[in-house]
Amino acid sequence: MSRQDEIPDKTLEQWALDYLSASTLAARRVIDPAPEAVEREPVARPEVRPTRPAPLRVVDRAERVASHPEALRSKEKRAALLHSFAHHELQAAELFLWAIVAWPEAPQPFRRGLAKIATDEVRHLDMYLSRVEALGFAWGDWEVRDWFWQRLASAKSPAHFVATMGLGFEGANLDHGARFAALLEQAGDRESADAVRVVSDEERSHVAFAARWFERFTGTLDAAVWRAHLVEPLSPLVMRGPTMDRASRERASMPREIVDAIEAYDPKADATRAKR
Ligand SMILES: [Fe+2]
Ligand SMILES: [Fe+2]
Incomplete structure (x- = not known):
């Protein structure tokens, strides 16, 4: 055996953990290609949480970012909006890596x-x-809120994760995308x-x-089954924009029955579930 063979390859799990535990913000802007090797003895690590290196400041309630046309004429307001989008992407990257280490099986x-x-x-x-x-402006110029982490980290299974993250939030992003691009x-x-x-x-x-794997995990794309897999206390209310971009959702192969259920969702008729 050559010396090279004795050095264990970095595993997929370690790759995910390295990103989540990085001690600088610069290390969060790049990621190497995922390694092929996986841990031989799977260890579930649902308790893992990401570091928040300075100058990033996390607060429980971040100031609302203005997005109306008048405000967006200001460079600073546009930068604040894009900074909030960046934080959504950061949390998304981290949560997908978290799912890798949370469910090794x-x-x-x-x-x-x-x-x-x-x-x-x-x-x-x-x-x-x-x-x-x-x-x-720069990363860290505005406070951020770890809203997606607060919601997704209690996902009980990969099915709950894809129902909420992919079919829920990333689906909603398709509604928001066209609107923000126009603004x-x-x-x-x-x-x-x-x-x-x-x-x-x-x-x-x-x-x-998410649609593909939700069907594999649950055997169905039924809207009621999807609803039952949303991480509590989330409802479809936070999974749509002010107007729904059905064409974009259709191009994303989002099941029509679920899109219909999101559109038809009436929070008043569903007072038993919390709003956010
Ligand atoms: Fe993204
Ligand atoms: Fe995404």
């Missing part, structure tokens, strides 16, 4: 898919941060609008991944 093709999506999310993060910087374009910021469009286009494959 999940099918390997599913875990490979999580790794591929995580690398997309890191690229989205870097794209948005590049726009924030082009506008004259940024209207504000004269073509580059930022393009960044939002590129991200939205790529998000469709993430939604399709």
Whole structure:
């Protein structure tokens, strides 16, 4: 055996944990390709949480980011909006990596898919941060809230994870994407609008991944079964934009029955579930 053979390859799990535990923000903007090797003895690590290196400041309630056309004429307001998008991408990247270490016994093709999506999310993060910087601001200039972590980290299974993350939040992002791209374009910021469009286009494959695996895990794409897999206390209310982009959702292979259920959802008729 050569010396080379004795050095254990980095595993998929270690790769995920390295990103989650990075001690600098710079290390969060890039990620190496996922290694092939996996841990021989699977260890479930659902308790893992990401580091938040300075100057990132996490608060329980972040100030609401303005997004109306008037506000977006200001460079600072646009940068604040893109900074909040960047934080969504950061949390998405981390949560897909978390799912890899939380459920080591999940099918390997599913875990490979999580790794591929995580690398997309890191690229989205870097794209948005590049726009924030082009506008004259920096990562950490605004406080952030770990809203997605607060919700997703209690997902009980891969089925709950894809129901909530992919079919829920990433699906909603398809509604928001076209709207924000139009608003940024209207504000004269073509580059930022393009960044939002590129991200939205790529998000469709993430939604399709979730639909495919939800069906594999549960044997159905039934809307009631999907609802039953949303992480508590979430409802479909937070899984749609002010208007639904049905065409984009359809292109993402989102099951029509679930899209209909999201559109028809009436919080008043569903007072038993919390709003957010
Ligand atoms: Fe993304
Ligand atoms: Fe995504």
